[in-house]
Amino acid sequence: xxxxxxxxxxxxxxxxxxxxxxxxxxxxxxxxxxxxxxxxxxxxxxxxxxxxxxxxxxxxxxxxxxxxxxxxxxxxxxxxxxxxxxxxxxxxxxxxxxxxxxxxxxxxxxxxxxxxxxxxxxxxxxxxxxxxxxxxxxxxxxxxxxxxxxxxxxxxxxxxxxxxxxxxxxxxxxxxxxxxxxxxxxxxxxxxxxxxxxxxxxxxxxxxxxxxxxxxxxxxxxxxxxxxxxxxxxxxxxxxxxxxxxxxxxxxxxxxxxxxxxxxxxxxxxxxxxxx
Amino acid sequence: xxxxxxxxxxxxxxxxxxxxxxxxxxxxxxxxxxxxxxxxxxxxxxxxxxxxxxxxxxxxxxxxxxxxxxxxxxxxxxxxxxxxxxxxxxxxxxxxxxxxxxxxxxxxxxxxxxxxxxxxxxxxxxxxxxxxxxxxxxxxxxxxxxxxxxxxxxxxxxxxxxxxxxxxxxxxxxxxxxxxxxxxxxxxxxxxxxxxxxxxxxxxxxxxxxxxxxxxxxxxxxxxxxxxxxxxxxxxxxxxxxxxxxxxxxxxxxxxxxxxxxxxxxxxxxxxxxxx
Numbered sequence: 001x002x003x004x005x006x007x008x009x010x011x012x013x014x015x016x017x018x019x020x021x022x023x024x025x026x027x028x029x030x031x032x033x034x035x036x037x038x039x040x041x042x043x044x045x046x047x048x049x050x051x052x053x054x055x056x057x058x059x060x061x062x063x064x065x066x067x068x069x070x071x072x073x074x075x076x077x078x079x080x081x082x083x084x085x086x087x088x089x090x091x092x093x094x095x096x097x098x099x100x101x102x103x104x105x106x107x108x109x110x111x112x113x114x115x116x117x118x119x120x121x122x123x124x125x126x127x128x129x130x131x132x133x134x135x136x137x138x139x140x141x142x143x144x145x146x147x148x149x150x151x152x153x154x155x156x157x158x159x160x161x162x163x164x165x166x167x168x169x170x171x172x173x174x175x176x177x178x179x180x181x182x183x184x185x186x187x188x189x190x191x192x193x194x195x196x197x198x199x200x201x202x203x204x205x206x207x208x209x210x211x212x213x214x215x216x217x218x219x220x221x222x223x224x225x226x227x228x229x230x231x232x233x234x235x236x237x238x239x240x241x242x243x244x245x246x247x248x249x250x251x252x253x254x255x256x257x258x259x260x261x262x263x264x265x266x267x268x269x270x271x272x273x274x275x276x
Numbered sequence: 277x278x279x280x281x282x283x284x285x286x287x288x289x290x291x292x293x294x295x296x297x298x299x300x301x302x303x304x305x306x307x308x309x310x311x312x313x314x315x316x317x318x319x320x321x322x323x324x325x326x327x328x329x330x331x332x333x334x335x336x337x338x339x340x341x342x343x344x345x346x347x348x349x350x351x352x353x354x355x356x357x358x359x360x361x362x363x364x365x366x367x368x369x370x371x372x373x374x375x376x377x378x379x380x381x382x383x384x385x386x387x388x389x390x391x392x393x394x395x396x397x398x399x400x401x402x403x404x405x406x407x408x409x410x411x412x413x414x415x416x417x418x419x420x421x422x423x424x425x426x427x428x429x430x431x432x433x434x435x436x437x438x439x440x441x442x443x444x445x446x447x448x449x450x451x452x453x454x455x456x457x458x459x460x461x462x463x464x465x466x467x468x469x470x471x472x473x474x475x476x477x478x479x480x481x482x483x484x485x486x487x488x489x490x491x492x493x494x495x496x497x498x499x500x501x502x503x504x505x506x507x508x509x510x511x512x513x514x515x516x517x518x519x520x521x522x523x524x525x526x527x528x529x530x531x532x533x534x535x536x537x538x539x540x541x542x543x544x545x546x547x548x549x550x551x552x
Contacts, residue, residue: 110473130471159471173468177479179519180456183511185534187504192449193537195406195435197386202478203453208538211531215524222519228463229516235459236512240505243455243498248491255487258461261469262484 001058002050002069004028004037006113007083008060009121012042014154017123025051036118054078056146064216067093070104079143080104081150085174087134088164089220102140105147106163108132108170109156114208127155134163171224176232178214179225181207277334278326278345280304280313282389283359284336285397288318290430293399301327312394330354332422340492343369346380355419356380357426361450363410364440365496378416381423382439384408384446385432390484403431410439447500452508454490455501457483 001008004026012024026043027050028034034046050057050073059069059082066082067090073080080103084090087106094100111129113120131151135144148158161169185207192200218225242251277284280302288300302319303326304310310322326333326349333349335342335358342358343366349356356379360366363382370376387405389396407427411420424434437445461483468476494501518527 110471112473112475114475129473132471169468169471172463173472173476177460177476179515180460180512181479181538182531182534183515184453184456184508185537186511186514186530187448187507188537192445195386195408195445196449197388197405199388199390199482200449200453202481203457204538205478206475208535209531211528211535214531215527218519218527219522219524222522226516226519229512229519231463232460233512235462236456236505236509238462239455239459240502243494243502243505246495246498248495251491251494252487254462255458255485255490258458258483259485259487261461261464262457262480 001025001043001060002027003059003061003065004033004042004118005060006116006118006120006125007109007111008058009037009040009042009118010111010123010125011058011060011083011154012037013121013123014126015150016041018153020150020153021056025054033118037121040118040121042118042121050076050078052076056081056150058083062213062216063090063220066090067097070094070101071097074098074101078103079146081107081147083107083109084220085170085217086167086220087132087161088167091134091136091163100136100138102138103143105139105144106134106136107147107151108134108166109151110174111156114205114210116210116213124155126151129156131156131158132161132166133158134161134166136163167221167224168227171221171228172231175217175221175225176228178206178209179218179229180232181205182214277301277319277336278303279335279337279341280309280318280394281336282392282394282396282401283385283387284334285313285316285318285394286387286399286401287334287336287359287430288313289397289399290402291426292317294429296426296429297332301330309394313397316394316397318394318397326352326354328352332357332426334359338489338492339366339496342366343373346370346377347373350374350377354379355422357383357423359383359385360496361446361493362443362496363408363437364443367410367412367439376412376414378414379419381415381420382410382412383423383427384410384442385427386450387432390482390486392486392489400431402427405432407432407434408437408442409434410437410442412439443497443500444503447497447504448507451493451497451501452504454482454485455494455505456508457481458490 015021024043025045025047026037037043055078057078057080059066063084063086066084109131111125151158181204291297300319301323302313313319331354333354333356335345339360339362342360385407387401427434457480
């Protein structure tokens with residue numbers, strides 16, 4: 001397992017509980033983080049590199065670390081899988097260095113938290129979460145089946161998507177909300193914070209996320225994120241005009257449209273809109 | 277009590293539990309809503325107008341309904357208090373029709389939900405919530421004390437602010453996040469919703485709010501909201517440039533600044549950033 005953060009540590013805990021692997025080895029450039037993962041029982045030991053006889057390698061470092069590792073392990077016997085939030089761009093990086101290994105299965109678990117590191121890991125993180133796999137035309141079917149089986153064994157549902165389509169969808173559902181929360185928070189000071197209520201806390205929760213994780217995601221998915229940002233700027237411009245014109249009935253329609261689209265979330269996922 | 281929605285109904289339930297009033301009468305133009313408030317035991321009866329011998333009148337309708345009611349009840353003996361999310365603009369509306377009644381105590385409880393109506397009401401809504409009161413130079417001290425006492429009796433903390441300052445603060449902490457969530461949701465379709473995770477749900481929760489409540493808030497607090505929106509547009513423009521330039525280290529600094537400001541929320545309020 002390369003990277004002992006929230007996702008790697010959680011997968012290790014869950015995999016251990018499900019009895020998926022005999023021995024879990026952590027590769028972690030940050031020595032303190034590696035020690036924590038070891039102390040918390042997430043890994044059996046820390047190593048410098050992947051052993052030649054490893055069966056599976058989870059690449060759980062930041063998004064920009066995935067392609068170099070895939071390239072480096074291209075000739076290894078192990079099944080490789082990652083958890084990066086960007087898929088198309090990572091595959092393109094790998095392709096620029098050589099053929100995509102058939103035993104590399106690109107994955108993105110839609111689970112996480114604004115917290116990070118081994119101490120944030122939990123065995124139940126993937127319970128009922130969706131994992132999107134984005135196999136390529138060369139992906140080995142047996143490797144794909146094994147990886148999907150591991151995700152299911154830790155409680156996740158697996159769905160499948162084209163890599164570039166994944167990046168366009170996630171730009172809207174995840175990357176843009178993070179960028180918006182980061183931008184919004186620039187104007188928030190201590191007085192604002194003192195008088196903030198539940199709406200503020202929910203809206204800005206993702207704004208506490210880790211910069212070392214998110215800057216590379218934005219960079220890798222730049223084009224799709226810029227497109228999503230463009231759509232947002234258009235909507236925001238419309239909101240500004242409705243506000244300036246004092247057009248109450250058009251503003252009501254604008255808000256109703258938003259609430260309707262948010263409401264579908266409840267309908268599609270079976271969760272109440274008042275879920276907290 | 278004028279208006280039997282989430283806030284009015286919740287206050288009625290909590291006030292009844294605390295034994296604050298002998299008799300709670302609801303005034304509600306929406307007959308079905310009035311029947312629900314009655315059936316749920318939030319009010320003892322529904323009436324068309326405020327009785328001459330009422331001791332207190334809570335104005336719990338939408339923000340734009342407050343000023344007309346204050347003007348109408350200017351000569352009434354009762355202590356008047358409201359719960360509108362905008363304070364300066366409401367006082368200005370009242371002032372445009374005549375002197376501000378001394379027994380009118382402007383209040384804004386920072387409690388609520390994206391849900392609305394009597395069925396969403398709960399006696400514990402104000403427990404540990406902040407209520408901002410914005411007395412004017414003419415506000416009667418005895419009336420102010422009574423209203424603050426009622427809020428404390430239902431579990432709230434009371435703080436005090438200048439009306440216009442309240443509107444500037446709330447434009448940033450509440451009105452802008454709602455506008456942003458509404459604007460963002462315009463581009464969200466069913467496929468996005470199917471692949472949304474916890475971050476999306478938290479970020480958009482306020483986007484399911486009631487249009488009839490929010491359009492008047494935006495209209496009343498237009499100037500402060502436009503100023504807050506201008507700041508956001510500046511930050512978003514900065515984010516766009518960092519993204520286009522591929523300036524990873526400046527993007528990291530931008531994200532760290534956001535996380536730091538969000539982190540203060542935890543520090544100031546004593547709640548973990550991982551509070552859900």
